[in-house]
Amino acid sequence: MKPLAHLQIPLISETTELPLALENFPRFRYMGSKFRLLPWIHDAFQELDFDTVTDAFSGSGVVSYLLKAMGKQVRANDSLAFPSVLTAATVANNATRLNNDDLDLLLNSKARKSDEKFIRQTFEGIFYTPLELSFLDDLWVGMREMDSPFKRSVALAAILRSAIKRQPRGLFTVSDPERYQDGRRDLKLTLKQHFLEQVEAYNAAVFSNGKRNSCSCGDVFEVKMGSDLVYMDPPYVPLADDNCYIKRYHFLEGLACYWEGKELMMSSKVRKITKPFTPFSYRSTAIDAFDRLFRKFADSTLVLSYSSNAFPDLETLRKLMGRYKRTVEVLEKTHRYHFGTHAAAKRNLVEEYLIIGTT
Ligand SMILES: C[S@@+](CC[C@H](N)C(=O)[O-])C[C@H]1O[C@@H](n2cnc3c(N)ncnc32)[C@H](O)[C@@H]1O
16 A cells, blocks of 8 residues: 655745635635635645536535636536525626616515515524515515526525624524624624625626636536546534534525425424435445545546544545545645634644545
């Protein structure tokens, strides 16, 4: 067996500059987001030779956006619906912005039929104020009337980011937001005020890199994808139950599709939706899932983001990737995640890895 190639990582100050477009990315508070690791990831990508790239677990979309800004043809995918809205608006969309007529349509639409008032009927007393919930229902009436899918995705991305900013700690695990007030501006603004700001933010994020970029929503094993390079940032086997994406963000996932096709758990206090299965989240299935993942993309250069507090361990993953790639290198960097309590802060200090399989 070949020895591990631990490459020395340059300090942030020595890294090359991120592409300027990154300044316009509307940062989304997302568990496991690689936002703070971007300079390091950017440097690693710069060493590799590729034109087309798949971001198979796109999450907040920030890595896809980086790759787009680097001039690559990007294919973003995530199994959840709302991450795919974020990449539709910022990555697949090369030119479409909302104009004043679009805003007029959105802000003057009104939910009239009972089934158009689903959000207020379902979440009153749980999240936001009743008026804000009606605003969301009304907005959806307007979004349905939009003929351009990209316009709708810009509007949706704007309301998704509004919804997470307006929610205490950006989590939908507990109800009764009025009890949790820390004076932050984000909690003081109404959803409508946020929305107007976020439309500007997402309009500003739109740019073309001259490539036909795309996005999809699906299980990594079911969606047809392939490219010169595949970047993989799957979820980790959770240390605690609250690592679950649906538990944290179920409201955003529902809002992205007006809860169509989603199963509401009426017995849950916060009206969660049922959790989709992913083999990456369980000790019993994770190793096989990684093996299948590397096999699926064996013809591409593989780049896997991983960390020292996750299962399986680095050595296992390196061996698994080595089944499909002759050269496997590991880049390493110490990183502190900002999710969790102060008590958990120590646990949140982890070694981040980029496991890179070439040839
Ligand atoms: C660690 S996050 C990705 C974070 C992202 N790289 C970023 O910087 O924001 C993992 C993502 O994998 C998605 N996911 C989980 N299981 C999946 C599967 N089987 N297929 C595709 N995506 C999946 C989750 O919805 C989540 O968004």
